Amino acid sequence: MSYVILDLEWNGSYSKSAQRFVNEIIEFGAVKTDDEFNKTDTFSALISQKIGKKLSGRVKQLTKITNEELAEGGIDFLKAADMFTEFLGDSVLMTWGTSDIHALIDNYRYYLDDGHIPFLKRYCDIQEYCEKAMNKYDEGCQIGLGVCAEMLGVEFSDEEQHRAESDAELSLKCIKKFTSEVDINPFILDAGCKEFYDRLLFKNYFITDLKDPEVDRSQLKFRCDKCGRIARRTKRWRLHNKNFTSDFLCKGCGNKFTGRISFKRKYDAVKINKRIINNSKKENTAETPAE
Structure with missing residues (x-):
């Protein structure tokens, strides 16, 4: 060769x-x-x-x-x-x-x-x-x-x-x-x-509509980063910079945090990126309701 x-x-x-x-x-x-x-x-x-x-x-x-x-x-x-x-x-x-x-x-x-x-x-x-x-x-x-x-x-x-x-x-x-x-x-x-x-x-793109059939809605659940329990969402999802964000409350330990998730469509599959932002680190940015 x-x-x-x-x-x-x-x-x-x-x-x-x-x-x-x-x-x-x-x-x-x-x-x-x-x-x-x-x-x-x-x-x-x-x-x-x-x-x-x-x-x-x-x-x-x-x-x-x-x-x-x-x-x-x-x-x-x-x-x-x-x-x-x-x-x-x-x-x-x-x-x-x-x-x-x-x-x-x-x-x-x-x-x-x-x-x-x-x-x-x-x-x-x-x-x-x-x-x-x-x-x-x-x-x-x-x-x-x-x-x-x-x-x-x-x-x-x-x-x-x-x-x-x-x-x-x-x-x-x-x-x-x-x-x-x-x-x-x-x-x-x-x-x-x-x-x-x-x-x-193929041009990768972010999915910006939660009603899109390619959105795995089970991924919209977030576990508390303190105790590991499923947290309750307290606000509507908001769209900012191609990410969906919402506030969460853990009833188990009282921890409050912001969950952020994005759905990126690639050739083979949808890539999901999730992260938790503590309230002390929340960004002060304009966001659009996503639902």
């Missing part, structure tokens, strides 16, 4: 024809490895801009890529994608997080009116792999590549970051910190199926 670590740079461009912003890819950079993550080959290509006319100041500052470089040395996106397809072969494609995959979908939709990525068959999210290997996985607070490298003691310069091939190299260095101890195979996904795209493109 071989692996290809891909990194992309892109520029936010507005398309008048599509009437939307597109993360227009301006650079491909990749590293190919053998099954033990020894580097065997590299790939790099600049992409000429077709959607936007100029790079944003932020992109120029971060990447040091100039408009002149893209105009003189850039090739068409679809040509670069074909070249990368040949480079990838039957290797497992890897990226740091899924933002590069979203950018590819965005560009294929623009050029071919189809978000399917032809060369994507097997896929591994390096960010998820490294975070779980470090016991730092948190969907709400993901670790950036540079931060991860620093945490792992991987040396790199600021100049090496934000260019596609250099970032791919840095991702490889992070991976190699764990491959001897943490099996990467469970993180390799079948990316050729519809479910992969459905899961990737």
